[in-house]
Amino acid sequence: MEKEMEYTDYAIEQIIQLCKTPSPSGFTKKATQYLEQELSKLGFKAEYSRKGSILATLGGEGNPLVLAAHVDTLGAMVRSIKPNGRIRFTKIGGYPENNIENENVIIHTRDGKEYTGTVYINGPAAHVYRDSGSSKRDDEHMEVVLDEIVKSKEDTLKLGIYPGDFITLDPRTIYTPSGFLKTRHLDDKASAGILLALAKAVSEDKLKLERKVSILFTTYEEVGHGAASGFPADTAEMISVDMGAVGDDLGTDEYTVSICAKDSGGPYDWDVTDTLIRLAKEHKLQYAVDIYPFYGSDVEGALRAGHDIKHGLIGPGVFASHGYERTHRQGIENTLKLLWEYLLLA
């Protein structure tokens, strides 16, 4: 399996670039343009769906398989400007508000300007507010404080900031010498990088496809309808490549490829899941089969939209999901290897 290893470095480079490219659901053009360029360097044509997902056909014939990863992430949007010029936000995607407390953000205006700021609780000074530690974390009790001299609603509006502007979170991307990748948005840019690495392996003739394989990068997964459309009508099977959940009694950690047998949308296809488990065993990969309690994937969106396809879900284990996330090179590599072996099957 030596040949797969060289592609892990490439996958990690791509993950880092993607994590640094802001793309909350609804504001994903920078990420999809990046993917389009990278796919073109590899010799593949990116086809856009109307709602902005990207599909690339890698080649092969028969039994069409789609591997889907999402490049939209969590984020926020300006809900209103307060009388003091600060911003009340509304969340994009699901997460507890304390996960963005004290985070630096960028506000992207509709006319293309960018302003920086920080998410604070209302009254963050510990020397002034006795209950700053215990006050409720929600959009009513938190605000974005701009790095601009604004003292009134008028001041902020004058900058060109209005309700409906997107707010993106500083990913704080760090790759440590010990192989840990700590950053926001590993969900699901970790998997998007892995799909690019598979595309690279196909383009360099290192990976020979025994069936028709396409890769799909969706842009509305965090809000529930990512892969409801945007893939070929002949698709027989779709595997969501998305982060593995870590915690409590689950076997997945940052070093494993997680194979999901059931999540909040119900069980995954028996044949697909069983084959993935068999391959992971055969090739002595670090893997775990898990049930994710609060999780829905892109392929469930496709099923609920009425597509008659077989379905599976695998991905690298991601610690602290929907927060400041963490995975490890080993988790990326195990996921890449499992998909590689799966693509060698007819």
Ligand SMILES: [Zn+2]
């Ligand atoms: Zn995800």
